[in-house]
Amino acid sequence: MRSKKALRNISASFVLQIVVAISGLIVPRFILTAFGSDVNGLTSSITQFLSYIALVEGGIAGVTRAALYKPLAENDIKQLSIVTKSTEVFFRKISYFFLLYIFVLMIFYPLIVENSFDWFYTSSLIGIIGISTFGQYYFGITYQTLLQADQRQYIANYIQVVTIIINTIIIVALISFGSSIHIVRLFSATIFLIRPIVLHFYVNKHYSLDKKVKSDNNAVSQKRDGLGHHMAYFIHSNTDVVILTLFSSLYDVSVYAIYSMIVRSITNIVKIFSSGIEAAFGNMISNNETENLKKSFTMVDTGSSIVTVTIFSTAIVMILPFVQIYTTGVEDTNYIRPAFAYLILLAEALYSMRLPYQSIALAAGKYKETKKGAYIEAVSNILISLIMVNLLGLIGVAIGTLISMLFRTLDYMLFAINNILHFKKFYLVKRISTNISIFVIVYGLSLFIGINNIDTYIDWVIKALVMTLIAGTISVAINFILYSEDFKKLLNIFLNKSSIKD
Incomplete structure (x- = not known):
């Protein structure tokens, strides 16, 4: 079920x-x-x-x-x-x-x-x-x-x-x-x-909810502990635009909005594959299914990594040609900002990589135990962005987001493997090394192939599909070699030949 x-x-x-x-x-x-x-x-x-x-x-x-x-x-x-x-x-x-x-x-x-x-x-x-x-x-x-x-x-x-x-x-x-x-x-x-x-x-x-019951402030006992997590996510999603409004210009806000629209769409595609996972983890934890939880997590982590690395390594290559086509005819500001594009993509890639770890921590109700890291992420994002925006504008706020995202991703990963899954740290080292290696290989191949001279949406779509196929093949092949059991379980579920035990 x-x-x-x-x-x-x-x-x-x-x-x-x-x-x-x-x-x-x-x-x-x-x-x-x-x-x-x-x-x-x-x-x-x-x-x-x-x-x-x-x-x-x-x-x-x-x-x-x-x-x-x-x-x-x-x-x-x-x-x-x-x-x-x-x-x-x-x-x-x-x-x-x-x-x-x-x-x-x-x-x-x-x-x-x-x-x-x-x-x-x-x-x-x-x-x-x-x-x-x-x-x-x-x-x-x-x-x-x-x-x-x-x-x-x-x-x-x-x-x-x-x-x-x-x-x-x-x-x-x-x-x-x-x-x-x-x-x-x-x-x-x-x-x-x-x-x-x-x-x-x-x-x-x-x-069949009972409408006559009285509300109870203690029914949601960790609502104060959830504040830090909420602030961190909120700041990740919203602070950059506000800082740019106050300290830069509406033209920079527009540039940020265009790139953010693209990058958030990519992130949301990655989120598809973790959709409902937190609830499934929560159900397993409630039923004390420890071994099933561990096996399910590694499978989800493998699947999420394949999708994240495939999509974001493709995006790093294809985002600037797309923006150039998309903003054709709009000449009131410069929309081609390579450094900003790469920084914001890397920040969102880090966010996407942490999703399985975040899901299992929150499914276990570990809001109090993880709120300190959430506050650090939120504060560091604001402070670094405020300091850097006057020096580097758009790039400054992107640096603030990237640094805070790197910290919080590692924080969630370490907490999950140490306190919930009880995995050895080698699991994390192997996972991070695998993802970085795939990124480097795909980007290197893109330079060798030479993705350029894109003038139309059709041309862009064709080359984007080629890059996705290359990135996906490399990501699948490496994960199949290094995580064969997880890969097979994941494949069987999508082929409807097996299921997570009820």
Whole structure:
């Protein structure tokens, strides 16, 4: 059953990320050509400032998942209802606070960019973009968290696929008809209210939750310990844009947004293969399946490494030719930034490599034990970025992200093998050495082949497929030699010849 759910989640995540990637390419391109880099930078910056309300959440969603694994495994409806109700009450309070935050932002944020846009233009745009985030907190996060813990994330993903497709079609149509950015974002925000509302009704229909239970602040006991993890992830995802808004320009924000869109799409593809894994690990831990947990982890780690190294080694070669084609005709700023591109790709590659280790640590509920590393990651990212942005601009914030990501990845890896899996450190040395070696081999071959003179999307796609095939073949071959048992188990699961024991 766990394997079937995991495969469903992987399939749904794959569909979602393909749709997200396609939409992520189409929408910014239309905005860039219709409104310019400064408007694209403005909307990206506003979105990131609005997302700071997530700090108030304090990581409660992840901690809630950990608290839900046991009652789901034991079919304890009462405890399941208490945890869900307590979380729902918490997020409803955040949604009200968010309304106040939007109001404050509408007053003061326009002063930051007053040299580029007038106060009312910016203030009204903030209010419009904030609508969908409010709906997410008021209606959807609690129920999405429940579905994730129950290995049914595929439900939320398919709903998201539909809303993204509708949103993309409407945005393209509105821009084509000459609508203003305010009208475009208003329709977009309204469409994204669909998802949390549908999730709300789905969970109420399919789960026998007791609506009469009282919320209990102790039901999610590690919510304070989850704050560090939440801050680290949030800063990783959002701080760079805010720092660039304050200390650089909206044009640099636009450049960052384009590269970030590409790199995050790549990361999300890697995440597909760890989709639902945390919930599966949590179920094994709740049932004390120690040996099964270890075997499953090494298999997942091997699969995740193959995908991560294949995709990111290809991306390092192909990202600059893609950006050059993508930004053709947009001449108000320079989008070809090689050093920045390589640094941000390496940072995200490190993040992707740590996902299996992070998943097993959080599935075990080790928020308190790992929060120190999370705080160090968050603080180091901010401090290094603030110091370097005035010296190196975009490259400076990328360096801050890379250094903090390297620390946190090693921290998660060491914690997982020492405290949960009880592996020897050689396991980690072998895994890291294998991944680095594949990166070096693939990049060396790309220099020998000579990937250049790419002028069209078709040409880019052909050469990207060639590079992916080369990188994938090398990655699979080396992992098959060094991790043959894990590779065979992984292959058997995808061929539906075996499964993780229930």
